[in-house]
Amino acid sequence: MNLNVDYTEKRIIITAFFCTAFIISNLITVKIINLNFIGMEVPAGVLIYPLVYILTNVITDVYGEKAGSRTLLLGLGTDILFVFMTTSLIWLPSPPWYTGDSSLAFIFTQTPRILVASYISYLIGNFVNVKLTAKLNEGKESYSLVKNLGIIAISQLVDNILFIGLAFIFTVPLIDVVIMIITHWIIVLIWSAIAEPFTGKLVGWAKKGEPSVTA
Numbered sequence: 396m397n398l399n400v401d402y403t404e405k406r407i408i409i410t411a412f413f414c415t416a417f418i419i420s421n422l423i424t425v426k427i428i429n430l431n432f433i434g435m436e437v438p439a440g441v442l443i444y445p446l447v448y449i450l451t452n453v454i455t456d457v458y459g460e461k462a463g464s465r466t467l468l469l470g471l472g473t474d475i476l477f478v479f480m481t482t483s484l485i486w487l488p489s490p491p492w493y494t495g496d497s498s499l500a501f502i503f504t505q506t507p508r509i510l511v512a513s514y515i516s517y518l519i520g521n522f523v524n525v526k527l528t529a530k531l532n533e534g535k536e537s538y539s540l541v542k543n544l545g546i547i548a549i550s551q552l553v554d555n556i557l558f559i560g561l562a563f564i565f566t567v568p569l570i571d572v573v574i575m576i577i578t579h580w581i582i583v584l585i586w587s588a589i590a591e592p593f594t595g596k597l598v599g600w601a602k603k604g605e606p607s608v609t610a
Contacts (some may be wrong), residue, residue, distance in 0.1 A: 404606040406458055409601060410466055413450040414473040420444040421513055423475055425502060435578045445586040448547050448554075449594050451521050452528050457601040460529035467521045471514060478510065512561035520554025544584070544591060551583045 400408065413508045424440030455463030482501040482573070489496055555576045563572050 402606065404425065405601045406454070406462070407603075409454060409597075410469065413447060413454065413466060414470050416443050416450065417470040417517070418474050418477050420447065420501070421478075424513075431577070435574065437528055437575060437578045437582060441579050441582050441586070445547070445551070445583045445590070446545075447517075448521065448524055448551060448583075449587065449590055452543055452546065452565050453523050453594065453601060455528040456598055457605075461526055463525040463528070464522065467518060469552075471518065474514075475610050502567040509562045512558050515561060516554045516558035519557060520550050522548035523553050543594065544587060547587045548584055551587075552580055555583075557577045 420440040420443050423442065424438040426439035427436055427437050428441075429436050451463055451467065454466050481499075485496070485500050485503060513587065524546060527550065528543075531542055531546065559572055559576045563575065
């Protein structure tokens with residue numbers, strides 16, 4: 396099997412992981428993790444959602460702002476398809492001996508408020524990410540670890556405030572909403588900092604074989 400991939404195929408691979416990471420993050424966010432540290436709790440989506448931002452940066456850095464924006468819309472479209480299919484299967488009739496309907500409903504049923512909050516925060520937070528990445532990398536060939544972390548920190552803060560604020564405000568105490576925003580943001584920064592060396596290598600790998608631009 397030939398594992399060599401060209402410049403365009405690399406974009407397809409990265410985009411596939413991007414869409415998969417977004418779908419998984421929305422699926423597992425139904426689980427709330429108790430960190431057992433000064434009362435901190437956070438949705439389990441934080442385990443993989445930072446990968447969405449990292450891959451957004453990679454796509455924008457390597458393929459441009461337009462490609463980054465289109466990828467965000469593609470990710471949204473794939474998740475809407477996933478939600479449509481998983482919601483549909485809950486309403487399909489099951490034979491009397493099947494006992495999994497309640498478990499499926501618990502996992503796949505999300506309130507409209509959380510879904511709307513997720514999509515709004517995803518689009519706005521990631522578009523901020525795309526814009527900052529495109530602007531700060533304009534005319535620059537080298538990859539900057541510190542700059543990339545700063546972009547993720549700003550865009551993730553926007554995302555966290557929007558998602559957790561819209562999803563939980565007026566349903567849980569305000570102080571708990573603030574704690575969840577801060578906790579989620581800190582974990583994302585730690586996750587992203589650990590992943591940054593690999594992000595730089597991924598950018599370098601994706602850029603290999605880039606077609607030369609002729610005047």
